[in-house]
Amino acid sequence: MNFLNGITLLLVYQLAGEITVRLLAVPIPGPVLGMVMLFLTLMIRGKTPEPLQNASTALLSHLSLLFVPAGVGMMAHFGRIAEEWLPIALTLFLSTIITMVATAGIMQVTTRWFVRPGNGGGQAGE
Amino acid sequence: MNEPAIRDIWVYLSASPLLGLTITLVAYGLAYRLYLKTGSNPLVNPVVTSVALLIAFLLATGTAYDEYFEGGQFVHFLLGPATVALAVPLYQQFSRLRQLWLPVTISLVSGVVIAAGSSIALAWLLGGSREIQMSLAPKSATAPVAMGIAETIGGIPSLTAVLVVATGIVGAVLGTKLFEWMRITDDSVKGIAMGVASHGIGTARAFQVSSQMGAFSGLAMALSAFATALVVPWLVDLIGI
Numbered sequence: 001m002n003f004l005n006g007i008t009l010l011l012v013y014q015l016a017g018e019i020t021v022r023l024l025a026v027p028i029p030g031p032v033l034g035m036v037m038l039f040l041t042l043m044i045r046g047k048t049p050e051p052l053q054n055a056s057t058a059l060l061s062h063l064s065l066l067f068v069p070a071g072v073g074m075m076a077h078f079g080r081i082a083e084e085w086l087p088i089a090l091t092l093f094l095s096t097i098i099t100m101v102a103t104a105g106i107m108q109v110t111t112r113w114f115v116r117p118g119n120g121g122g123q124a125g126e
Numbered sequence: 127m128n129e130p131a132i133r134d135i136w137v138y139l140s141a142s143p144l145l146g147l148t149i150t151l152v153a154y155g156l157a158y159r160l161y162l163k164t165g166s167n168p169l170v171n172p173v174v175t176s177v178a179l180l181i182a183f184l185l186a187t188g189t190a191y192d193e194y195f196e197g198g199q200f201v202h203f204l205l206g207p208a209t210v211a212l213a214v215p216l217y218q219q220f221s222r223l224r225q226l227w228l229p230v231t232i233s234l235v236s237g238v239v240i241a242a243g244s245s246i247a248l249a250w251l252l253g254g255s256r257e258i259q260m261s262l263a264p265k266s267a268t269a270p271v272a273m274g275i276a277e278t279i280g281g282i283p284s285l286t287a288v289l290v291v292a293t294g295i296v297g298a299v300l301g302t303k304l305f306e307w308m309r310i311t312d313d314s315v316k317g318i319a320m321g322v323a324s325h326g327i328g329t330a331r332a333f334q335v336s337s338q339m340g341a342f343s344g345l346a347m348a349l350s351a352f353a354t355a356l357v358v359p360w361l362v363d364l365i366g367i
Contacts, residue, residue: 029270052214053214065150066269067294095248101308113229
């Protein structure tokens with residue numbers, strides 16, 4: 001029952017997110033708005049209910065599994081990917097490296113500047 | 127058992143979602159075991175192995191993707207509630223986030239713009255069609271979000287889903303090496319970069335490094351999902367393509 005309550009809560013927030021997105025015609029995906037709504041609820045309540053904790057840990061600890069059916073979708077796009085494989089493969093590879101390196105670099109520099117001058121900031125506030 | 131009986135069973139199985147769902151879980155179980163056997167080598171990423179196993183199985187049995195997805199959709203559907211569930215680690219890391227809010231905000235917004243901008247620019251330079259550029263643009267956001275964005279900006283949502291998975295894998299495989307090379311030791315920095323560049327698959331990898339890196343990666347993934355949804359359609363408008 002515990003796990004069921006947690007998963008129900010997640011679905012209720014996702015549903016609320018989907019409905020709000022459609023009513024207000026905002027260009028944000030429903031689950032993302034649901035996440036924001038749940039985050040605000042937790043901020044107001046000041047604690048995470050245990051069923052919610054259990055359900056979210058269960059879902060997030062097997063996050064990679066959830067991407068598998070979408071990955072298998074590759075076989076439906078073999079033709080398209082074969083046609084434009086070079087721009088697709090190189091863009092994927094280079095853009096991911098650029099994003100990773102740039103974000104890490106910016107985060108490291110800004111942490112040093114704003115949080116703890118002279119330190120990487122990793123232990124800030126501990 | 128004679129041949130017609132086997133054929134009857136196959137006709138039954140291929141018409142029901144049971145087979146698609148079961149093989150997804152079995153393939154992932156095998157892939158995950160292999161991953162642990164190799165000492166969590168990032169090259170043996172469980173998503174890559176299970177996708178390869180499943181595609182091989184479907185091609186060998188002549189099963190179409192749509193038929194497989196009848197069962198696979200039950201797993202795929204959970205991406206929605208999993209996105210909502212990100213609110214929990216986000217809330218629990220909030221005190222750390224509050225201290226680092228300025229660096230995190232700056233890194234996140236720049237990261238999201240760099241991810242989308244570099245994808246569009248590279249795909250354009252390399253001669254990719256507009257549809258491909260738009261399918262690649264949201265690739266660093268988590269699947270359900272990226273698919274929604276691809277649809278609004280004129281990409282192909284189902285292709286985006288594949289590109290999102292591939293991006294996650296590239297990040298999960300290369301990330302730790304890149305950070306080593308950049309001499310970054312701070313788990314909050316590594317986590318933010320991992321989550322921005324390669325969403326849930328990167329986050330799964332980050333949790334294996336340390337729980338702090340995982341929490342920050344999850345946080346970056348949640349926030350960048352939100353930022354990507356806001357920024358990318360606007361960026362596409364701005365570039366005017």
